[in-house]
Amino acid sequence: MTLKSNKYLRSLPVAMLALAVCSSVHADNGDSIDITFRANIRDTTCDMTINDSDSSSTIIIGADGKVSLGDIIKYQTSEAASGPTMAQFALKIKNCPESVTGIKASISGTTSGYDSGTPKTILLPGTGETGPTGVGLKFSRVSAPTSYFAIFANETETSDNDAEVIKWSPAEIDSKQVDLVARLVTTRISGTTPAVGAFQATATFNFSYE
Numbered sequence: 721m722t723l724k725s726n727k728y729l730r731s732l733p734v735a736m737l738a739l740a741v742c743s744s745v746h747a748d749n750g751d752s753i754d755i756t757f758r759a760n761i762r763d764t765t766c767d768m769t770i771n772d773s774d775s776s777s778t779i780i781i782g783a784d785g786k787v788s789l790g791d792i793i794k795y796q797t798s799e800a801a802s803g804p805t806m807a808q809f810a811l812k813i814k815n816c817p818e819s820v821t822g823i824k825a826s827i828s829g830t831t832s833g834y835d836s837g838t839p840k841t842i843l844l845p846g847t848g849e850t851g852p853t854g855v856g857l858k859f860s861r862v863s864a865p866t867s868y869f870a871i872f873a874n875e876t877e878t879s880d881n882d883a884e885v886i887k888w889s890p891a892e893i894d895s896k897q898v899d900l901v902a903r904l905v906t907t908r909i910s911g912t913t914p915a916v917g918a919f920q921a922t923a924t925f926n927f928s929y930e
Contacts, residue, residue: 770810780807788804789906789914789916797866806903810897820929824878825927826869826870828872828873829924830844841859843859844921852914854915855906856906857902859923875924878928
């Protein structure tokens with residue numbers, strides 16, 4: 721995957737962490753899809769990792785990477801932070817200079833045209849990626865599993881609304897970790913049935929520092 725970096729917020733470096741998602745979503749009759757996470761981080765003020773890996777990481781959603789459409793529908797409104805359609809992962813920091821007092825990350829990627837919310841919160845496969853029609857991803861904190869972060873159209877977009885971005889709390893900065901969860905959801909309008917097949921999508925985490 722290709723990573724870029726920009727600089728803003730007092731000219732401190734911004735790091736983009738690209739999270740490629742793949743798994744295996746299948747219908748109850750056994751048809752299946754594939755799901756993984758890969759992450760790379762470049763040009764950071766702090767050293768950023770995903771699940772303690774600073775080069776790449778793979779996270780599987782579902783038992784043996786398989787998720788049924790029935791479970792996606794069942795768990796997409798669940799207030800739980802774990803289940804067969806979810807995967808928890810952690811953004812971690814290390815070697816931060818004392819001058820860093822704040823960290824914020826926005827998520828960018830391909831959004832769903834069926835997502836009528838403001839802001840949009842559903843991530844879809846992008847150009848060159850595969851995915852069954854009607855399946856996407858949402859991201860939230862483990863501590864607030866139904867408070868979903870916004871998905872922005874490009875890496876330069878962000879928000880001053882802390883509910884839409886990953887604004888690290890003082891406690892999270894002290895503990896050097898934010899626990900997140902990715903959840904598979906349906907994206908199709910009422911009355912339609914999501915398809916099955918291989919799924920891959922990329923979320924880019926754009927970090928800025930204060």
